[in-house]
Amino acid sequence: AAHENVVLAPAGPPLTQLRVQGGRMGREDGSRFPWPGITAFQLIDDIADGREAKAIALLDWAHANHVTIVRVLSVLGTGMFELPQQQGIAYLPRLLDLAAERGLYVEVVGLANTKDYKFDHAAHVRAIGQICVIKRNCVVELANDPNHERHAGIVGDPDYLMQLRAHIPAS
Numbered sequence: 001a002a003h004e005n006v007v008l009a010p011a012g013p014p015l016t017q018l019r020v021q022g023g024r025m026g027r028e029d030g031s032r033f034p035w036p037g038i039t040a041f042q043l044i045d046d047i048a049d050g051r052e053a054k055a056i057a058l059l060d061w062a063h064a065n066h067v068t069i070v071r072v073l074s075v076l077g078t079g080m081f082e083l084p085q086q087q088g089i090a091y092l093p094r095l096l097d098l099a100a101e102r103g104l105y106v107e108v109v110g111l112a113n114t115k116d117y118k119f120d121h122a123a124h125v126r127a128i129g130q131i132c133v134i135k136r137n138c139v140v141e142l143a144n145d146p147n148h149e150r151h152a153g154i155v156g157d158p159d160y161l162m163q164l165r166a167h168i169p170a171s
Contacts, residue, residue, distance in 0.1 A: 037069035037107065038062060044072050045083040048091045056098060063102035070099065071107040074128055077117020085119045089127045096135040111143040114152040122167050129168035140168055
């Protein structure tokens with residue numbers, strides 16, 4: 001495959017956990033994290049469904065074009081594709097490894113399209129948080145468009161989102 005011959009150089013400073021610094025994201029050393037990012041919702045699904053080469057091609061492109069972070073869905077019941085929460089959790093570490101090899105961070109969306117797809121939100125968010133603590137090159141977005149009509153009503157409740165936030169390690 002074309003990606004096998006790609007020589008990757010780190011995209012900027014080494015990957016460290018990101019921190020909220022005022023109204024922006026920063027690195028552990030206090031330097032500002034540049035956020036030229038893209039949405040690539042289907043990357044975990046691509047890996048789960050045996051299309052890893054497609055995911056790698058997108059990550060290679062992102063690296064070559066100075067993108068620093070890619071935004072992905074970790075679950076989707078219906079819509080553009082289907083990604084059961086068990087698969088999202090199972091394949092998230094592989095995506096994070098592939099991204100880290102290219103100096104990229106991943107913004108992991110915990111909840112999407114929850115109106116018709118029922119699963120334990122807290123357990124899912126907790127699992128994402130545990131993976132992100134280990135892998136370091138990710139940040140968590142609790143819900144994509146929480147007030148969207150395709151979400152269960154509770155996902156739009158700020159108190160509910162704060163309860164879910166409590167399941168993610170502070171780091």
